[in-house]
Amino acid sequence: MSEPAAGSDVAGIKTVARKDGDDYVINGQKTFITNGTRADFITLLAKTNPEAGAHGCSFFLVPTKTKGFTVSKALKKIGNKSSDTAELFFEDMRIPARYRLGEENMGFMYLMQNFQTERLIASASAVAGGFYMIEDAMAYGRERSAFGKPIIKREVWQHKFVDLLTRLESARAYVYMTVDRYNEEKHVKKGPLSMETVKHISMCKILVGDLASEVTDTCLQFHGGWGYIEDFPIARAWRDQRLFRIGGGTTETMKYYVAKILGM
Numbered sequence: 001m002s003e004p005a006a007g008s009d010v011a012g013i014k015t016v017a018r019k020d021g022d023d024y025v026i027n028g029q030k031t032f033i034t035n036g037t038r039a040d041f042i043t044l045l046a047k048t049n050p051e052a053g054a055h056g057c058s059f060f061l062v063p064t065k066t067k068g069f070t071v072s073k074a075l076k077k078i079g080n081k082s083s084d085t086a087e088l089f090f091e092d093m094r095i096p097a098r099y100r101l102g103e104e105n106m107g108f109m110y111l112m113q114n115f116q117t118e119r120l121i122a123s124a125s126a127v128a129g130g131f132y133m134i135e136d137a138m139a140y141g142r143e144r145s146a147f148g149k150p151i152i153k154r155e156v157w158q159h160k161f162v163d164l165l166t167r168l169e170s171a172r173a174y175v176y177m178t179v180d181r182y183n184e185e186k187h188v189k190k191g192p193l194s195m196e197t198v199k200h201i202s203m204c205k206i207l208v209g210d211l212a213s214e215v216t217d218t219c220l221q222f223h224g225g226w227g228y229i230e231d232f233p234i235a236r237a238w239r240d241q242r243l244f245r246i247g248g249g250t251t252e253t254m255k256y257y258v259a260k261i262l263g264m
């Protein structure tokens with residue numbers, strides 16, 4: 001999906017798939033594509049009707065061995081280093097029309113539906129990661145002493161952790177409630193998600209994103225200098241969790257969509 005000049009504003013993508021007989025010919029560029037350097041296939045969003053904005057996008061399943069496909073570079077990231085992130089180019093890349101996924105010009109709608117799953121999974125994993133990092137910090141604080149007693153015995157830290165755990169519990173309950181709504185609509189009623197559910201999913205991502213940053217930053221500080229050293233899991237968690245407020249739709253974009261749903 002993402003391109004150098006269009007990330008949050010997906011409808012602004014420039015990659016074009018032009019119909020040519022029984023094929024599509026695709027020209028354009030993508031960036032930030034997770035696992036893009038080693039994928040055998042990619043799901044590609046391109047404009048099939050460039051004049052129609054969001055209503056002119058379609059999805060394609062593209063084998064990466066197709067002529068005209070190149071990986072131009074692997075981007076260097078500050079975190080999440082166990083997956084690669086690539087820039088991709090498509091130059092007169094010809095694929096059979098049957099490689100199109102779903103209806104022509106319905107890609108944006110599919111994308112928005114798929115985003116909801118991604119955002120909900122990310123919210124659940126960020127809540128779990130938050131609990132894990134606090135548990136890890138508390139264990140560290142029992143072992144590490146300063147001024148004659150374990151640092152976990154300092155009320156200033158106890159209150160911080162209790163406060164964060166209280167908010168994590170609330171966030172977990174909210175994510176679970178939203179998962180129930182999602183399952184009911186998607187798997188029981190088997191329909192598209194309602195705007196009410198989309199609103200809650202966006203709100204989960206807003207809430208959990210800020211909370212995850214606060215949790216990991218507090219845990220890092222609690223480790224003192226060791227929090228800044230790679231030997232401890234908090235260093236990696238602090239870097240990795242930062243993506244949560246950006247990937248799959250930024251916190252600001254979530255707020256933009258919620259405001260729209262609320263009719264502001």
Ligand SMILES: Cc1cc2nc3c(=O)[nH]c(=O)nc-3n(C[C@H](O)[C@H](O)[C@H](O)COP(=O)(O)OP(=O)(O)OC[C@H]3O[C@@H](n4cnc5c(N)ncnc54)[C@H](O)[C@@H]3O)c2cc1C
Pocket residue numbers: 001002005006007008009031032033034035077080085243246247248249250251252253256
């Ligand atoms: C490690 C990593 C992996 C990724 N993996 C993928 C992938 O596999 N596939 C893929 O397609 N994309 C992927 N992305 C891209 C990611 O989805 C985008 O970076 C993200 O959606 C933001 O788009 P952008 O970077 O173009 O920022 P922009 O859209 O340029 O946003 C810049 C700033 O403007 C703000 N902004 C934008 N719109 C509004 C608004 N309406 N109101 C207020 N503020 C606004 C944003 O919040 C942000 O702070 C990945 C990104 C990273 C960093």
